Amino acid sequence: VSVWAIVVAAGSGSRFGGPKQYEALGTHRVLDYALADARAHADGLVLVVAPERAADAEPAADAVVAGGATRSASVRAGLAAVPADAEVVLVHDAARPLAGAELFGVVLAAVREGADAAVPVVPVTDTIRTRPGGGDPGRTLDRATLVAVQTPQGFRAEVLRAVHAGDPEGTDDASLVDDAGGRVVLVDGHAANRKITEALDLEIAAALLVAHGDPR
Amino acid sequence: VSVWAIVVAAGSGSRFGGPKQYEALGTHRVLDYALADARAHADGLVLVVAPERAADAEPAADAVVAGGATRSASVRAGLAAVPADAEVVLVHDAARPLAGAELFGVVLAAVREGADAAVPVVPVTDTIRTRPGGGDPGRTLDRATLVAVQTPQGFRAEVLRAVHAGDPEGTDDASLVDDAGGRVVLVDGHAANRKITEALDLEIAAALLVAHGDPR
Numbered sequence: 001v002s003v004w005a006i007v008v009a010a011g012s013g014s015r016f017g018g019p020k021q022y023e024a025l026g027t028h029r030v031l032d033y034a035l036a037d038a039r040a041h042a043d044g045l046v047l048v049v050a051p052e053r054a055a056d057a058e059p060a061a062d063a064v065v066a067g068g069a070t071r072s073a074s075v076r077a078g079l080a081a082v083p084a085d086a087e088v089v090l091v092h093d094a095a096r097p098l099a100g101a102e103l104f105g106v107v108l109a110a111v112r113e114g115a116d117a118a119v120p121v122v123p124v125t126d127t128i129r130t131r132p133g134g135g136d137p138g139r140t141l142d143r144a145t146l147v148a149v150q151t152p153q154g155f156r157a158e159v160l161r162a163v164h165a166g167d168p169e170g171t172d173d174a175s176l177v178d179d180a181g182g183r184v185v186l187v188d189g190h191a192a193n194r195k196i197t198e199a200l201d202l203e204i205a206a207a208l209l210v211a212h213g214d215p216r
Numbered sequence: 217v218s219v220w221a222i223v224v225a226a227g228s229g230s231r232f233g234g235p236k237q238y239e240a241l242g243t244h245r246v247l248d249y250a251l252a253d254a255r256a257h258a259d260g261l262v263l264v265v266a267p268e269r270a271a272d273a274e275p276a277a278d279a280v281v282a283g284g285a286t287r288s289a290s291v292r293a294g295l296a297a298v299p300a301d302a303e304v305v306l307v308h309d310a311a312r313p314l315a316g317a318e319l320f321g322v323v324l325a326a327v328r329e330g331a332d333a334a335v336p337v338v339p340v341t342d343t344i345r346t347r348p349g350g351g352d353p354g355r356t357l358d359r360a361t362l363v364a365v366q367t368p369q370g371f372r373a374e375v376l377r378a379v380h381a382g383d384p385e386g387t388d389d390a391s392l393v394d395d396a397g398g399r400v401v402l403v404d405g406h407a408a409n410r411k412i413t414e415a416l417d418l419e420i421a422a423a424l425l426v427a428h429g430d431p432r
Contacts, residue, residue, distance in 0.1 A: 129390075
């Protein structure tokens, strides 16, 4: 089975004041961890970057492509660079440097065992409410019924291509598979696999690298 | 206005392998940070602990009471020790050591300005799905419509007493006020005010204390 990974690093990082995936973390950039983790299980790697970085050398990737205006558009740009004979495609956020190669293997195994899509999830530890608005005062959801979704997400390549036809917008790729009625399998993610959204998250990731020893 | 705070430290910490609020964090126990933050804005402090700890000396609290079988029951045990003339009651999780005294002030101000309840919230950064079950495959929620709820939560004392009559169970106290049709006001929490649920969270809190300087 030919496996390709798309690492999405095209975000503008508007909440962070700059593209967080290029910040230093330990001795590397944030995105280098994502590339290394993906490489452990993928035959080929497509890195999706902001258009102004598309000419930058990224020797760890097999292809570098310019992203689109949205995350979904960026995944499609990456998918266009994945060879037609790829059977499994893994999609990962460059801003999750602590996923670990092992989690890629778990996601890949779930797709090989028949899932259309496999996504790592963790329990939701905070109480979650809906925002008030339009006369709705907001309400508390039952967190026992909720999970928080991480990447890497894995897909049968033909399914991922099919759900992206028509240029849909989704929060993530698994939600597009949901909408299409595909079989989404949940696997156990882990708490350290946090997305770096703001400066505090980068501090946390740095602390975790020190505490656990940088494996790279 | 007489302000009392209830700091809830009665949890068994089943996910952590022990009561996390008694773990060391910097030079103090986790719960000492919560007590110090609450003290900055409260005239009196009730600490709710597990029954086997109810005889322990806790000089930072004005009263120590034994908690109940659930979080809501523990809040009621604390509320029973709050003087009848208290006008505002703040409820805080002992497992949130990095709330900061300033946030207590913001919550208190919202209650003074007329809210039945005031709760700090932060944006949800992860994609959230419902768990599959009972034939339901699960679905992705729109995270833009969601917020994550923190403590301290502040209440008009008469409202908090009223919603706890009848021994209801709620994820948090604000959700009881929701259910009663009360006016819940959301204020800005902050990302560092994380709940310590597992060992990783304690490592993160320790790292943040070092990075920002222990204010105590």
